[in-house]
Amino acid sequence: MTEVIQERYKLLRKMLEYEEQMNENERSIGWRWDNIGVYPATIHKLLIDGLVRVSFKSRSSTNYMLTEEGRAVAEADIPGVAQPAPIEVPVIDAAQIFSDIVGYDDIKELLRESLQLDKPIHVLLYGPPSLAKSMFLWDIERAFGDLSLPLLGSATSHAGLWDLIAERKPRVILVDEIEKMALVDMAGLLSIMQTGRIIRAKVGRKLDEKVNAWVIGAANRIHKLPAELISRFSVHQLAEYAAKEFRDVVTSVLTAHEDTDQDTAHEIAMRLVGRTHDVRDAVRVARLAKRVGVKRSIELLLS
Ligand SMILES: Nc1ncnc2c1ncn2[C@@H]1O[C@H](COP(=O)(O)OP(=O)(O)OP(=O)(O)O)[C@@H](O)[C@H]1O
Ligand SMILES: [Mg+2]
Structure with missing residues (x-):
């Protein structure tokens, strides 16, 4: 020094x-x-x-x-360690990172660009089920590898979490189901988002370390989140798919992941418009349709 x-x-x-x-x-x-x-x-x-x-x-x-x-x-215990960790800016393959997600061009651009800044912008996506919120988190996790730390709000309250963050110094913290996070963990997250400080209690004394982390969160609802936490995010509400979006997403998901041919995928998408907004319904219909046909599958599953 x-x-x-x-x-x-x-x-x-x-x-x-x-x-x-x-x-x-x-x-x-x-x-x-x-x-x-x-x-x-x-x-x-x-x-x-x-x-x-x-x-x-x-x-x-x-x-x-x-x-x-x-x-x-x-x-800081050792003078100088409280400086922010040196920033490692990963090169994001812009064409690749969210390529499995249909639509959402603005959110893709926002995430792609803000993840490459040298100071964080935290982003929170919320809305009804099956709108690819978790997919965004998974894709970021895949792109960042060890530099990312995925957390599930409903499972985060364990004492070692902040030690882990202090040790790993992740570049991105991905919190799915953030609304289910324990209040004490939300407070820890808030401190990281606000000042980069990791607050830890250890044998009766506080240890402070710094981390330069982006927090990307996903939730179904945010009305129970503390206002000061919400305020630190760029918040984006995802709305249920309109008919055309629903058809595009369903056709793409069924052909890419459910081994469904283009015509059948299209038929399922058309028949489901107006009956459901949930892409997961379409996946179930496609699976059962392999044995009983599309019409019967819809009758059995959705009536
Ligand atoms: N825009 C999309 N592009 C591609 N697949 C999609 C899209 N929207 C939904 N899906 C499909 O819906 C499924 C559910 O997506 P995901 O798990 O990301 O939803 P979610 O928004 O996190 O929902 P929940 O609130 O229930 O957790 C995905 O596995 C995928 O098959
Ligand atoms: Mg999800």
Whole structure:
């Protein structure tokens, strides 16, 4: 570590220690340079770097507090580790990444482009079942490999999660069924989205590490998600397919994955318009149709 970084770390440490012993009232005003014993010119440099902020200013004095960033650096176990992890920008094969998903050109472009930025834009997709929300997450997982961490909201509450994130430092965190995530995990996610900090409790003390992660979430409903979490996402509602979209998706899914010939796939798609919006119904119909024909399959399954 260079001397400059070391010096800076010591200063931030001093400020942190001073802040730790302030009471709430004092904290709302902040400290002056002479409380800490650091010259204003030096504080000014930290201010420019976003490590310290002005918390109060009057004609006679200026007061300061550490920013989240400044705190994270000061709290790091080893000076310097609280810096964001170096960014690894994967090359996304634009033609390939979402090629199995029919339609959604704008969402594809949004995800493709924002995943290649050097600072995150978090994206949340929500809407009724069978609209390819999970497919988007799977495709990102496939493209990012080990740089992605897929999570299922209903299964995330285990103590090791944040340790895992601190260790793996994923570039993308994919949270399916985010509305089912435990509140405590949502709070952890919020901290990552807000400041990149991973909050962990370990033998009675807090360890803070940083991660530069994109969060991509999917949900059926979002009305129960905390407003502050929603606010950190670019939120996109997917609406049920209109007739033409439904026909296109069904035909494509049945021919690509259900071993159904083009004509039969088309017939199933046509017959189901107006009866269901759910592509999964079409998949069931196609499977059963192999034994009983399309008409009978629809009668058995959907009446
Ligand atoms: N636009 C699409 N392109 C290709 N396949 C699609 C599309 N929409 C739906 N499907 C089909 O629907 C199935 C369900 O998609 P997916 O599991 O991604 O839905 P979802 O939106 O996550 O639904 P849920 O809310 O129930 O989790 C897929 O396996 C796929 O066969
Ligand atoms: Mg899903």
